[in-house]
Amino acid sequence: MLCTYQNRLDYIADYVRGALPETEQETFEAHFLGCDECLANIRLLEKTTFTMRHYGASIFAPPITWSDRLKIWWEELPLSPQWKSAIPALATYLLIIGILSTGYAWLKPNLPIGGFGHTESGEITTSSKNLALVDLQHYDWAQPTPTTAPPELLNQLTEAQRFYQEHDYRSAASRLAPLVEQFPQSLEARLYLGLSQLLPNYTHTALAIKNLEILIQSHPDQAAARWYLTQGYINKNRFDAARQQLTALKKQGDPFFGPQAENLLAKLNNLKK
Amino acid sequence: MLTQNFIENIGTTRPIVMIDREWIASRREAVKHYLWKKWNLNDLDLEEVLQETMVAALQSFDKYEARNNAEPATYLIGIAKNVVQTYFRRRDRHEHRRAPIEMAESMGVLFHDEAEAQELAGLLREKFAKLPKKYVQVLELIYYQEYKEGDAAAAMGIAVDKFYSLKSDALKRLRKLCKNDPRFRP
Numbered sequence: 001m002l003c004t005y006q007n008r009l010d011y012i013a014d015y016v017r018g019a020l021p022e023t024e025q026e027t028f029e030a031h032f033l034g035c036d037e038c039l040a041n042i043r044l045l046e047k048t049t050f051t052m053r054h055y056g057a058s059i060f061a062p063p064i065t066w067s068d069r070l071k072i073w074w075e076e077l078p079l080s081p082q083w084k085s086a087i088p089a090l091a092t093y094l095l096i097i098g099i100l101s102t103g104y105a106w107l108k109p110n111l112p113i114g115g116f117g118h119t120e121s122g123e124i125t126t127s128s129k130n131l132a133l134v135d136l137q138h139y140d141w142a143q144p145t146p147t148t149a150p151p152e153l154l155n156q157l158t159e160a161q162r163f164y165q166e167h168d169y170r171s172a173a174s175r176l177a178p179l180v181e182q183f184p185q186s187l188e189a190r191l192y193l194g195l196s197q198l199l200p201n202y203t204h205t206a207l208a209i210k211n212l213e214i215l216i217q218s219h220p221d222q223a224a225a226r227w228y229l230t231q232g233y234i235n236k237n238r239f240d241a242a243r244q245q246l247t248a249l250k251k252q253g254d255p256f257f258g259p260q261a262e263n264l265l266a267k268l269n270n271l272k273k
Numbered sequence: 274m275l276t277q278n279f280i281e282n283i284g285t286t287r288p289i290v291m292i293d294r295e296w297i298a299s300r301r302e303a304v305k306h307y308l309w310k311k312w313n314l315n316d317l318d319l320e321e322v323l324q325e326t327m328v329a330a331l332q333s334f335d336k337y338e339a340r341n342n343a344e345p346a347t348y349l350i351g352i353a354k355n356v357v358q359t360y361f362r363r364r365d366r367h368e369h370r371r372a373p374i375e376m377a378e379s380m381g382v383l384f385h386d387e388a389e390a391q392e393l394a395g396l397l398r399e400k401f402a403k404l405p406k407k408y409v410q411v412l413e414l415i416y417y418q419e420y421k422e423g424d425a426a427a428a429m430g431i432a433v434d435k436f437y438s439l440k441s442d443a444l445k446r447l448r449k450l451c452k453n454d455p456r457f458r459p
Contacts, residue, residue, distance in 0.1 A: 009448060010441040017415075026350075029311070033303045033346030041448070042306065044457055047383050048397060048447060049416045055394030056417030059401065060409070 003037050009045075012038060016045045136231055139195055139224055141165060141188075153183050160192065169196035173204075180211070190215045191225050198228055198235075205235045223254035227261065234268075243268055292334045292345050301327060304349055312357050326356045393456065400450045408443035415440065 005011060005028070014020050015028050032038040052059060077084070141161045149157070160175040176193035183189060190211050197208035212229035215222060226249045233242035246268070249261035305323050308314060314322060330352045337348045384390045401409045407429075414425035426436035451457040 009444045010437070013440075013444050029307055030344040030347040030350055033300055033307055033349050034344055035346075039303045039306065040452075043383075044448060044452060045444075046306075046310075047393065047457055048451060050383055051390060051393045051397055052412060052416040053419070055391065055397075056413065059394055059398045060413045060417055063402070 003031075003035050005031065005035070005038055009041060012041050013045050013049070016042060016049055136199060136228075138167060138199065139228070141192060149186070150183075153179060153186060153189070157186075157188060160189075164192055164196060167199075169199050172196045185218070187215065187219055187222070191222065194225065195228055198232055205232050208232050209236070220248075221252065223249060223252055223257040226252075227257045230261070230264070239268055239271070292337055292348060294331060294334070296345070297327070297330050297334060297349070300346070300349060303346075304353060307350070308353060308357065314357075318360070322353075322357055322360050325360070326353045329356060396454070396456060400447075403450065404443070404446055407439060408446055411436070411439050411443045412447065 011020075011028075015025060018025075020028065028038075032042060074084075079087075141164055156175055156179050160172045160179070163169075163172040163175065173193055173196035176189050176196060179186060179189040180193050194208045194211035194215065197204040197211065209229060209232040212225050212232065215225045216229060219225065226245050230242045230245040230249070233239070233245065243265060246261045246265040249257055250265065252258065254261075301323070304326055305319065308322055308326070309319055312322075326349070330349055333352075334348065384393070401412075410429060411425070414420045414428060415422070418425075420428065422436055422440070423433055426433045429436065431439075
């Protein structure tokens, strides 16, 4: 049977709602009593619209968010009211402590957070692997000051030496830097400038590396310069360059730096694995 | 089965349905829905009136003549009206349905019990999550808030024409979502 209401679902819905005028309603009733398709539509709409009218509050309620679920879960927790009020306060307190501790660790310059850093004892460590690779100890200004040097250089060197021995590397570096400019061939000036720039309290690793590299080019047998250059490389994560210097240092057979170089090389090779 | 004869000579393609016993029997559910929807009958009254209507329809269908190309179902409606009026006269009352259908009145016709209605509400909520929000809003305003179309359009801040169009689309989408789901069938 042909259905004249085939595409008029809204019309059928109006009938279901009782929103049709009386005459149209009767005409449609005379139709749907003989039409299976319309009857099926009426019954479907009757069910759904009835459900919407009676259960609309739950059907059209906004979806439950995670915060709502959390709230419900929290309310249903079998805890006494005292605990329920104490736990958020405790959690907030712990959170604040956590934030402050992290912030402190980040802001404190000598703590090893994020790659390499100097510890208070002068160690360079990797925070990720917690591996102490290098022990940046103070290197004594033990070499005799050359007597053939010009008096101006000697005076400045003596003053810089005094600061250096007192571990005031910043002051030492500020006196040694102009000397290196003025007397570029001075081994002592460049070596202790490099060391002052590398050691804690006045760390300029890139400058230290540059000075020590220049020094090693002119004085390849300078074991102390090579050892501290190695530490500068490690500080900058240049492990291959550090390995090369350590191998050279090991071959030099220096009684003091040789064994240390061997140990450090083994550590670096382990790190590589 | 329906017997359909097409009158070709008078230039219409509309089928004339010849009423027979089988056709009347096949319309039982439609008549029940009509009686339930139109008249304020409770469960027991509904079954009784339905039974009387079907019996009366089967007894006198051979005397029916479709005048003015009328729908064959007008025969059933005529009989149902007579039966209902007689039934109400016997009970000294005569009531059309005026108020919306209540939960108790829907039992046995739309739902078996209230649990089924609640389950359907949960299903509808799931299905509405798949509909665009504007369609859900239209359905909410019309079928839950029971707004008239003009008020609903104003509430949504759109033109009435646009609202009618949205409503039509929303109903189509709703039917598409539900019609193949056996839980939405009677």
